[in-house]
Every structure is written in structure tokens, then in C-alpha cells.
Amino acid sequence: MTPRSVQLARLHVRRRLTLWNWPGDIEDAVLVTSELVANAVVHGRIPGHELRLRIVELDDGALRIAVSDPVLAFPEVGPRTLSERGRGLVVVQQLTDSLDWFLRAGVGKTVRARLNTPKV
Template sequence: MQFASTARCVPLVRTQVNKALHERGYARNDIDDAVLVASELATNAVMHGHLPGHLFEVGLVPSDGTCLVEVSDSSPRPPRVLTAGSDDESGRGLELVSTLALHVGQRLRKPVGKTVWATMRMTHGREPTKSPHWPFTATCTATADGRVR
């Protein structure tokens, strides 16, 4: 899934990841954790990995009992875990991701940027609602005046 590198697209990341995992039949609690992880990684891509004119991407790769959540942006700078103070309103995202995920990592991406990933434990809560489309695709773009389409 490709998104404009703007904070206005992060809610769409949450919606699309939720929809894709729900259609796959995963348990609600696992979906909620994966959506939170995707949201945190997408927010980091927008806040710290933004390069003008470049999109960021979100990928979901299901496997037996897990789902790999990947977020790619255009910056080669590796993510850094911050130490947030009790009054800070940000700085806890990667710590939260590390707490929820089985494994977390990052790799350089060619021709430009990096991919930050998290492996999530996923259990099936029910049968899939329909044949899921994997890879799941969506695009979010922003106009010059900041509107999202």
C-alpha cells in the first residue's frame, strides 16, 4: 500500500491494515495490536523519513501464526528509540512496537530509503469473510492544498 508522506494518511493506514487483517479472519486483539504497530511505524515514516516527492509504503506479509508488518520510507537514517519523559507527548512509538511485536528490525532499501518491520503473532478468530487479496493494495495521495484522496 502506498501513501503520501503526510500525517493525514496515517488514519488510512490504520483503516486499510484493519480491513486487510479482518478479511483474513484474524482475532480482534491481534488485529488491534498489528494496526497499532503499523500506525506507529507509519507515523515515524512521515515524521522522520519524509523526503519531498516520495511516498511511503506499508506491506503485510501473512505466514503461519504471524504477519510481517513493513513500513518503507525514503530516508536511509535508521530509526532510533528515544527516551521520553513523563510529560512528553511523543517518543514512545518504537518502544511500544518492540513490546507488541515478536521481532523488530530494519533494512536498507534500494534504490533509496529503508524498511522498518515488525513480526506480529496472529491467531485466527474466525473464517475469513471473503477471499483476501494479498498483497493488499491501497493508495493515499495528497493534493497541493493538503487534501487527501
């Protein structure tokens, strides 16, 4: 789990969604992935442990992006200062239809975001 993980995750998601012909906003999905993976790298890093990225197209066409890390603490949403940092989950909330997180049986947590496809 390194800063390069963010770049690799963006490339993977862009490529995968393009191959799937996912009808949603791929750039929004890439940005959400980038923010979630960056949070895991910065706040969820424990040497010797891995980060897990999972993207799933749901039956209704929506996309679920899930990032798991080994830290049990839940993320805080919103900046506490005027700093440029600490705004990632606020951005994710603005771009997604839902954002949640849960513990994984003593091995860490998963943060999930859902992006719906446009109504036609």
C-alpha cells in the same frame, strides 16, 4: 506522505486483517501499523517521495508489517527525554515478537515488525 497517511493505513490494515480472518490481535496490528507509519511521516518524509506499507501473513500465521520510506537513517528506539513523543518504537517492541530494519539499495529503509498468532 501526510499525517492522513496514518489514518488511511490503520483503516486499510483493520479491513484487510478482518477480511483475512487473521487470528491474531487485530487491534495490536493496527496500533503497530499506526506507530510505524507515523514514524515514517514524521522522520522519513522527503517531498516527492512515497511511503510504502506492506502487510503479509506468513506461512506460520504470523503477520509481518513493513513500512518503507526514503530516508537512510535508522530509527532510534526509546525516548531521550521525558517528552510524550519518541515512544512509538518502544510501544512497537512491546507489542511485537520482533522489530528490525534494513537499507533498501540506496532508496531508503524498511522497518519491519512481526506479530505472532496466539498459541492454541
